[in-house]
Amino acid sequence: MNNTAQLHQLNPNAIALCALGRWIASRHWVPATGGNFSIRSSEHSALVTASGKDKGELSPQDLLPVSWQGGELSCPGKPSAETALHAQLYQLDGQIKAVLHTHSVQATVFSRLITEDSYQFNGYEMQKAISGNTSHDCPCPLAVFDNTQHIPTLAAQVRQRWQQQPLNWGLLVRGHGLYVWGRSLDEAKRHLEGWEFLINCELERLKLAR
Numbered sequence: 001m002n003n004t005a006q007l008h009q010l011n012p013n014a015i016a017l018c019a020l021g022r023w024i025a026s027r028h029w030v031p032a033t034g035g036n037f038s039i040r041s042s043e044h045s046a047l048v049t050a051s052g053k054d055k056g057e058l059s060p061q062d063l064l065p066v067s068w069q070g071g072e073l074s075c076p077g078k079p080s081a082e083t084a085l086h087a088q089l090y091q092l093d094g095q096i097k098a099v100l101h102t103h104s105v106q107a108t109v110f111s112r113l114i115t116e117d118s119y120q121f122n123g124y125e126m127q128k129a130i131s132g133n134t135s136h137d138c139p140c141p142l143a144v145f146d147n148t149q150h151i152p153t154l155a156a157q158v159r160q161r162w163q164q165q166p167l168n169w170g171l172l173v174r175g176h177g178l179y180v181w182g183r184s185l186d187e188a189k190r191h192l193e194g195w196e197f198l199i200n201c202e203l204e205r206l207k208l209a210r
């Protein structure tokens with residue numbers, strides 16, 4: 001084990017993110033090594049999951065230190081392909097501490113049913129799981145973006161939309177999956193569970209309404 005790996009082994013953020021990865025994998029939200037997670041280490045850096053790792057079997061040395069300066073990313077290893085989007089979110093809001101990206105069946109299917117660039121959830125008590133949403137009565141929007149294999153393009157689209165209005169702690173990528181974030185790892189986990197719950201409810205409702 002090299003020095004960097006040893007450092008991560010002892011890093012409480014890294015240990016907590018790996019434990020959360022096991023919980024997320026147990027929900028079947030990151031099949032076939034899909035998805036990626038990160039936790040901020042400083043204003044300009046984060047630990048990001050390495051590419052191609054089973055997210056249910058992460059150990060701290062599977063997290064790579066990534067730093068950014070403007071649009072430039074630097075990392076000693078091969079981080080997840082979607083690292084540029086994590087870095088973009090950290091730069092858009094200095095309070096973001098963790099970003100979680102999942103490939104659940106329900107988020108993937110739901111995203112393909114939505115043709116608009118945002119979906120308004122309404123009438124669910126669980127909307128209150130998403131920070132700042134205080135009533136089932138207030139529309140709770142989830143932004144939707146088209147998928148692309150060119151992550152810097154997606155990151156630029158997210159930045160553009162955020163600058164009009166900050167996104168509501170999550171976004172869907174069509175046919176791909178869900179991104180959530182939070183000001184702590186616990187908040188990001190709550191947002192993940194909240195959005196997955198809301199998406200599941202809407203999918204069920206749409207099925208029954210046919």
Ligand SMILES: [Zn+2]
Nearest residue numbers: 035082101177
């Ligand atoms: Zn993905």
